[in-house]
Amino acid sequence: MTFYEAASPYCSTNSSICFINYLSNFSTALYFKNPVNDMINKKNILLRDSHRWMVFSLISLIYLFVYFHRVSTSVIAQDILKAFNVNATALGFMSSMYFYLYAFEQPLVGYFSDIFGPRRVIAYCTLAAACGCFIFALSPDIAWASAGRALIGIGVGGVYVPAVKAFSQWFERNDFSTMIGLLIAVGNFGAVIATTPLAWAANNWGWRISFHIIGWISLALAMGAFFLIKDFDGSVETVKDENILEPAGTGSKKIPFYMALISFQFWILAVVFFGVYGIVITFQGLWATPYLMAVLETDRIAASRLNMLIPMGFIVGAPLFGRLSDRIFKSKVHVISWLLALLTLSWAGILFGMELGILSVFLILFFMGIATGGFVSTFWAHIREIIPAGILGSVSGLLNPAPFLGVAVFQVLTGSLIDRGRLIDGAYLPGAYKSSFMLCFLVSGACFIISFFLKENKPEEK
Numbered sequence: 001m002t003f004y005e006a007a008s009p010y011c012s013t014n015s016s017i018c019f020i021n022y023l024s025n026f027s028t029a030l031y032f033k034n035p036v037n038d039m040i041n042k043k044n045i046l047l048r049d050s051h052r053w054m055v056f057s058l059i060s061l062i063y064l065f066v067y068f069h070r071v072s073t074s075v076i077a078q079d080i081l082k083a084f085n086v087n088a089t090a091l092g093f094m095s096s097m098y099f100y101l102y103a104f105e106q107p108l109v110g111y112f113s114d115i116f117g118p119r120r121v122i123a124y125c126t127l128a129a130a131c132g133c134f135i136f137a138l139s140p141d142i143a144w145a146s147a148g149r150a151l152i153g154i155g156v157g158g159v160y161v162p163a164v165k166a167f168s169q170w171f172e173r174n175d176f177s178t179m180i181g182l183l184i185a186v187g188n189f190g191a192v193i194a195t196t197p198l199a200w201a202a203n204n205w206g207w208r209i210s211f212h213i214i215g216w217i218s219l220a221l222a223m224g225a226f227f228l229i230k231d232f233d234g235s236v237e238t239v240k241d242e243n244i245l246e247p248a249g250t251g252s253k254k255i256p257f258y259m260a261l262i263s264f265q266f267w268i269l270a271v272v273f274f275g276v277y278g279i280v281i282t283f284q285g286l287w288a289t290p291y292l293m294a295v296l297e298t299d300r301i302a303a304s305r306l307n308m309l310i311p312m313g314f315i316v317g318a319p320l321f322g323r324l325s326d327r328i329f330k331s332k333v334h335v336i337s338w339l340l341a342l343l344t345l346s347w348a349g350i351l352f353g354m355e356l357g358i359l360s361v362f363l364i365l366f367f368m369g370i371a372t373g374g375f376v377s378t379f380w381a382h383i384r385e386i387i388p389a390g391i392l393g394s395v396s397g398l399l400n401p402a403p404f405l406g407v408a409v410f411q412v413l414t415g416s417l418i419d420r421g422r423l424i425d426g427a428y429l430p431g432a433y434k435s436s437f438m439l440c441f442l443v444s445g446a447c448f449i450i451s452f453f454l455k456e457n458k459p460e461e462k
Contacts, residue, residue, distance in 0.1 A: 052170035055229050056179065059118075059163045060186040062126050062221050065214065066156040067311070068190035068198075069098060069129070070407075071285030075198045075304050076207045078290065084142040088428065092415025094146045095286055098153035099408035103401035109158045110397015118162030123225035126218055129155025133215030137208045155218075157404070161396045164380065166231070174327075177381035181322020184314060184377055188369075191284070191311030195304040199289075203301070265386075268453050270402040272336075273379065275447040276343065278406020279440040280372045283350075284310045286411055287418070287433060288365075295354050295430040296361070306361060313369020314376075321374030325381045332382040333454045336375060340448040343371035347441040351434070382454075414439065 073080070073095040080091055112121050129152050136148030167179045201210040284307065292303035321335060329335050349364035383396065414436035421432020 051230070055166055055170055056183075058221070058224050058229050059122060059159070059166065060183055062122060062218075062225065063159050063163060063183055063187045064190035064193075065129070065218055065221070066159050066190065067187040068194045068214070069152050069156055070194075070281060071191045071311075072194040072198055074284065074286050074289040074307060075195060075300070076202055077286065078300070079202060079207050080142075080145070084145065086142050088415045088418045089412065090142055092286065092411040094142055094149055096408040096411040097146045097150040098156075099404040099411070101150045101153035102157035103404035103408065105154060105157045106161060106400040106404075107397045110161045110395070110400070113162040113165045113397070117231035118166040119225060119229055119231045121158050121162045123222055125155045125158025126222035126225055127155070128158075130215045130218035130222060131155070133211050133218060137211035137215065161400055164384075164396050168384065169231075176384050177322040177325045177377060178319065179322075180380050180384075181319035181373075181377035184318035184322075184373055185316075188311035188314035188318070188373065191314065192308050195289075195308040195311070196301060199300050199304040265455060266399065268450060269379070269383070270399055272340075272447045272450055272454075273399070274402040274406035275443045276340065276372065276375060276406075277403030278408075278410040279347075279443050280310075280343070280368065281403075281407045282410040282414055283437075283440065285407070287414065287436070290428065291430070291433045292361075294428060294433070296358075306365060309362060309365035310369040310372075313366045313371075314373035315369075317370035317373030317375075318377040320370075322377035322381065325378050331456055332378050332385070333451070333456050335378045336382065336454065337448065337451045339371045339375045339378065340444070340451050342367060343375065344441070344444040344448050346371060347437070347444045351437055351441055410440070410443075 073091070077091060080086070080094070081088075084090075086094075109121060109125075132148050132151030132153075132155055134148075135151060136145055139145035139148055163183060164180070167183070168176060171179050198210060201207075201213075288307040288310065289300065289303045292298065292306050293300060296303065296306075317339075321339070325332050325335060346364055346368035349360065350368075353360050353364060383399065417436040417439065418428055418432050420435070422429045
């Protein structure tokens with residue numbers, strides 16, 4: 001480094017400032033050109049790269065069961081109705097307990113993620129989910145089943161927001177949408193397991209034994225979170241990668257996270273997330289399998305295979321649109337609107353196209369999954385762009401209740417609409433579902449229109 005390269009514009013007016021500036025820049029150059037320091041930097045990069053994949057892998061396995069529990073009720077719905085002798089409204093209430101508790105704890109989960117770090121939050125919450133599985137499996141009546149379902153909701157509700165926080169710290173900015181998309185894809189393998197594999201297990205072992213097994217697996221994953229992964233502590237900052245976000249507790253934490261509550265854009269996002277996620281997961285997780293059994297006159301295994309197409313679409317759409325959002329699309333807001341248009345067309349297909357043949361059913365369900373998976377990953381990429389890193393966990397915790405309150409509300413609401421139809425031998429006729437799905441179609445169309453009020457908010461260049 002020459003003196004001219006180290007000098008600042010102040011050199012022309014103040015020689016002492018010029019000399020100090022030279023020494024500072026020259027010493028910095030020596031530090032980064034030092035072979036020993038280069039070795040340390042390379043070691044830090046390797047440590048970061050290896051452990052961040054451990055973090056991603058374990059959190060993703062835990063998140064797989066988040067989606068499993070989210071939609072598992074659909075497959076065992078007939079078993080629950082018969083075991084506890086209840087109607088669709090009671091079943092919807094029991095299933096919704098997961099989502100109410102999941103939603104209400106999100107601000108607290110976000111706050112704890114910022115204060116204590118993602119690892120501890122994920123570990124303790126996964127332990128709670130395991131306990132909820134055991135209670136649900138042993139429940140003697142619908143009240144205890146609802147309590148177990150509520151504890152499961154509390155447990156799995158402490159995974160996604162800490163995962164967003166962890167990935168924002170361990171992975172580069174340009175890879176963030178991709179990692180969220182991959183996380184959602186892995187999670188939807190859990191939704192796949194909650195279809196035909198769970199139906200097979202329920203037929204052969206019973207739903208109670210199946211949930212005992214899930215409880216023990218969850219317990220093992222909680223121990224893994226306690227002992228196998230660690231939080232990002234900033235120790236790799238010497239690599240000077242500006243795409244790696246600062247640890248919690250630095251710079252941007254000075255911004256009050258509650259400022260999001262007075263933002264019009266925050267509430268637009270919350271309303272869209274409430275509607276879109278609420279109607280899709282209500283359908284996939286509660287009514288899809290019994291509806292397909294009724295409208296196609298097929299058995300549970302065959303209907304659950306068709307229901308599997310929705311999470312398969314998620315698996316394709318989430319990482320695909322996450323990657324496209326990172327590398328190709330300039331406007332994430334436009335992508336969100338396009339995907340909501342596709343979702344609305346899918347709801348129209350459910351209402352009017354289910355009698356057109358098995359191929360139409362296949363395409364309708366698969367494209368519903370693609371649209372919703374792409375929406376979720378692109379949505380969180382948009383949030384990542386407009387929220388400072390130090391308060392990302394807290395603000396995500398404020399926003400994340402919206403979709404799960406949506407599911408809780410729509411599960412009870414659609415259940416009450418379905419109860420107006422005819423129930424024969426513990427199953428509802430196809431016509432009983434039409435009014436509830438018309439509601440979902442209208443909500444999807446409204447969310448598409450509202451999405452035009454979203455605004456792009458690019459982060460400032462450093």
